[in-house]
Amino acid sequence: MDNAAIADNFALLAKLMDIHGENPFKSKTYAVAAFNIEKLPVSLQDTPREKLFNIKGIGESVGRKVIEMLDTGRLDILDEIISKTPTGVIEMLNIKGLGPKKINTIWKEMGIESIGELLYACNENRLTLFKGFGEKTQKNVQESIEFYFQHQGHFLYAQLDEVFPQIDNYLKKIFSPEKVHVTGRYRRQELTIDELEFVILEQNETIKPKFQTAQPPELVEETASSLLFKLRNGLKLRLYTGGNSMPEELFKSTGSPEFLEAFRKAYPSLKYSSEENGNDEAVFRAVALPYILPCLRESAIIIEKAKQDKLPELIQVADIRSIIHSHSNWSDGSNTIEEMATESIKRGYEYLVISDHSQTAFYANGLKEDRIREQQRYIDELNTKLAPFRIFKSIESDILNDGSLDYPDHILKTFDLVIASVHSNLGMPEEKANARLIKAIENPYTTILGHMTGRLLLSRSGYPVDHKKIIDACVNNQVVIELNAHPRRLDIDWKWIEYALEKGVLLSIDPDAHALDGFDDVKYGVLAAQKGGLTKQKNLSSFSLREFEEFLRHQKEK
Secondary structure, eight states, X not given: OOHHXXXXXXXHHHHHHXXXXXXXXXXXXXXXXXXXXXXXSSOGGGSOHHHHTTSTTOOHHHHHHHHHHHHHSXXXXXXXXXXXXXXXXXXXXXXTTOOHHHHHIIIIITOOOXXXXXXXXXXXXXXXXXXXXXXXXXXXXXXXXXXXXXXXTOEEHHHHHHHHHHHHHHHHHHHOGGGEEEEHHHHTTOSEESEEEEEEOSOHHHHGGGGOSSSOOEEEEEXXXXXXXXXXXXXXXXXXXXXXXXXXXXXXXXXXXXXXXXXXXXXXXXXXXXXXXXXXXXXXXXXXXXXXXXXXXXXXXXXXXXXXXXXXXXXXXXXXXXXXXXXXXXXXXSXXXXXXXXXXXXXXXXXXXXXXEBTTOGGGTOBOHHHHHHHHHHHHHHHHHHTTSEEEEEEEEEBXXXXXXXXXXXXXXXXXXEEXXXXXXXXXXXXXXXXXXXXXXXXXXOOEEOSTTOOBTTTBOOOOOOHHHHHHHHHHTTOEEEEEOSTTTOBSOGGGHHHHHHHTOOEEEEOOBSSGGGGGGHHHHHHHHHHTTOOGGGXXXXXXXXXXXXXXXXXXXX
């Protein structure tokens, strides 16, 4: 083990001790040792053991640990403290602007254990509620995390949605629009993506020189029919090359392996069109099959539905008529209720559901009973002022460990509707998670089950649940299942939408907005819902004001 590795171990040990709030004198000793060892002109490995203790900055305690590392390649005290620290907390040390003391607050006081959770907390404006985290610090942390994620090579669909137009326009400019078409996972509207894929009807020898710019991307891989570049922001750009027919190349590169294999078996004699231009509709015409949208090309089942002419008429962004699940500055949102209502009116929505955090969510300035009464009086005033637009009184009530909601019945019944969600103690085994959720679903005041698994894409897998049991419970108790539209959630997962629809469950695409621009996330909820085959008729936030009021009347009677 060389000096640099030994110094790194001491530096990490010092930081982790500070994160755990241990003796600052000891942690400083190890930090100083790390600094001194890194600057040493001689190799510790080549220094006689008895002389180690005479080196400046290496006393008895540090010296013994240096010898331990030289002999074993490990440091027991470091291994022990690492085992007691969540991996995500250690990873926070990679985020610019986050030192051990701030990480201690994030972990111990905020209860956040991963970078993804921390970014989500920034989006929800939660850091400013804690000492040492003002608006500027929160913004800097948010930007640093976003930069860090970019360079990990995995992206949310929403992140690529921002850069896609620039890349698409660039490729079409240097080659010509008819020779370029996006394909692959982005075209299928996958929730997370590691490669942005395009078909380019040119040979590799023609394409490669076009990328020899002042700051050329790295060519990672080349085959006879593809090129893979890595851009400076960490994104991989895969180009399918050498083809002559856009419909053929586009079809072959869009569907999942399962879909394409099933299609080949169903139509073994398929002959592809020789057209150079256009999308892949010609492929479906050739086999007399209705056009299957790219977002649905995941499994073999969709081919059978197409044969039976049972493809769903997918929900569109224009079908959303309300904002359900939103947070104002009464809890951890950035805007007043009136500002959110005004923005809703501006965007053409018919109503708004305000669902601030409940009292257990102290970290989000959750509402105590007295503030609930005050907020409801304020909403009454706004409804008079803004009629015929309407604001509905709701709450995102925390589901406690035993499955109960965190208000007594006499408070819950004052709301027009209740969204029940889990926000704490996420490390549950499946049996515990199922029991907890089902008890909340069975509460007569629960209207909507919020973000079913608590997952954060690319950051936290969420607690394990038996989706069928939870969906069946929602059917039996007439509870709506939320498709949380925040790009990091998109929870319920689209793969379970078909089962929910078969069982007759109503879903609701909700942005979980904590600011006005959070309304934009409706788009990503719709894109995820399309993959699951959701129609506007089965989506609560597509109900008109009159239909929504009728829905609530039925809910009160259940």
